[in-house]
Every structure is written in structure tokens, then in C-alpha cells.
Amino acid sequence: MRRTLALIALSSALAGAAYAQTAHNSTAPINFSADHIELQDKANRAVLTGNVVVKQAEMTLNSARMTVAYTGQIVDGSPQVSRLDASGSVTVTRPDQTARSNFAVYDLNKRVVTMLGAVTLIQGGNTVNGGRLTINLDTGRAVIDGNSVGGGATGTKSSGGRVSGTFSVPKRDN
Known part of the structure; x- marks a missing residue:
């Protein structure tokens, strides 16, 4: 019985540390700002550089550079974004949670964010x-995986290939 309770407690702590929260509104509009934008219409993409900030609902993504891929379809006067590729001091924040990495990919079709290289959550x-x-x-x-795709000089492989961390312990009344 104690072992079962310990496993339940550990599972709860891991779920809390593993970004568990209510579903994100991935159909909300995406707002962005940057120091510079280069539109590459023939390639269906835009390149944002310098203090890039992208907001969707309660999620914010900051980076030094971002490539925005779009489908070429226009709906309500806006191109339909399919993917965001961010690099350079990437930070994703959601209520009560922050994740940092070297690179990130937000696949809007799959509604998945993948962060690579020196990830901290x-x-x-x-x-x-x-x-x-x-x-x-x-x-x-x-x-969260210990290893990421790539490695070596690009800084996309964690030290030792293991996941590590610290869990807080609730204070107990005496």
C-alpha cells in the first residue's frame, strides 16, 4: 500500500513538472512583433528577427529569430500559418510555467511544440x-528526453543524455 501511494505521489509530481495543464486554445489568432520582418511570398514564409515575440491565447514564445511558414491560403485576409521555427534563446511561457531551449518548432497542424537543446522547464x-x-x-x-535530435557543436544534446531536475517538497504542519 505504501509503495502504491509513493508511486501515485511521484506520478503527480512528475505530471506537474511535465507541463500538464488545461488544453491550449491553438485556434486563437497569433500576434507577433519583431525588430525586422522579411516576407518571402514565393516561398510562403516570413522571417522575423530581433526580439521576436509571438502570442497565442495565454502562451507567449520569445526568440532571437523565427521563420513563419504559411500555406499560401488566405482566410479573412490573413495567411494560414502552418509552422513556426524559432532559434536563439527560445522561451515559451504559459500560466505558471516557463520552458527555455536553444530551438523550438511549433507545428500548428499537429498542435505540438517541440523544444530542443539545453531544455529547462x-x-x-x-x-x-x-x-x-x-x-x-x-x-x-x-x-522530456535526455537526448535530442542532433548533438555536438550545435548544443542540442544535453550533458550525459539524461533528464535531471528538482522537485519541490510540500511544507508539513508540525
């Missing part, structure tokens, strides 16, 4: 580090 007093973080925005489920 912070929620409350919990911190988890790894090489790759995959967040399903519909379910709130996240998976």
Missing part, C-alpha cells in the same frame, strides 16, 4: 532539464 518550485521537450497543446501532456 520550470513550474512552481519544480525544475526539469533535458535535451528535448515535446508539448501536446491539446492534451497538456509533455515528454
Whole structure:
């Protein structure tokens, strides 16, 4: 019985540290700002550089550079965005949670954010580090791996290929 309770407590702590929360409104409009934008209409993309800030509902993505891929279809006067590729000090924030990495890809069709390279996820007093973080925005489920795709000189592989972190312990009344 104690072992079962301990496993339930550990599972709850891991779920809390693994970005679990209510589903994200991935159909909300995406607002952006940057120091510079280059439209590449023939390639159906835009390149944002310098202090890039992208907001969708309660989620904000900051980076030094971002490539926005769109389908070429226009709905209500706006191009339909299919993918965001961010690089350079990437930060994704949602209520009570912050994730940092070297690179991130937001696949709007799959509603998945994948963060790569020196990933740190912070929620409350919990911190988890790894090489790759995959967040399903519909379910709130996240998976952190020790290794990420690539490695070596690009900085996309975590030290030792393991997930590490710190979980906070609730204070107990005496």
C-alpha cells in the first residue's frame, strides 16, 4: 500500500513538472512583433528577427529569430500559418510555467511544440532539464528526453543524455 501511494505521489509530481495543464486554445489568432520582418511570398514564409515575440491565447514564445511558414491560403485576409521555427534563446511561457531551449518548432497542424537543446522547464518550485521537450497543446501532456535530435557543436544534446531536475517538497504542519 505504501509503495502504491509513493508511486501515485511521484506520478503527480512528475505530471506537474511535465507541463500538464488545461488544453491550449491553438485556434486563437497569433500576434507577433519583431525588430525586422522579411516576407518571402514565393516561398510562403516570413522571417522575423530581433526580439521576436509571438502570442497565442495565454502562451507567449520569445526568440532571437523565427521563420513563419504559411500555406499560401488566405482566410479573412490573413495567411494560414502552418509552422513556426524559432532559434536563439527560445522561451515559451504559459500560466505558471516557463520552458527555455536553444530551438523550438511549433507545428500548428499537429498542435505540438517541440523544444530542443539545453531544455529547462520550470513550474512552481519544480525544475526539469533535458535535451528535448515535446508539448501536446491539446492534451497538456509533455515528454522530456535526455537526448535530442542532433548533438555536438550545435548544443542540442544535453550533458550525459539524461533528464535531471528538482522537485519541490510540500511544507508539513508540525
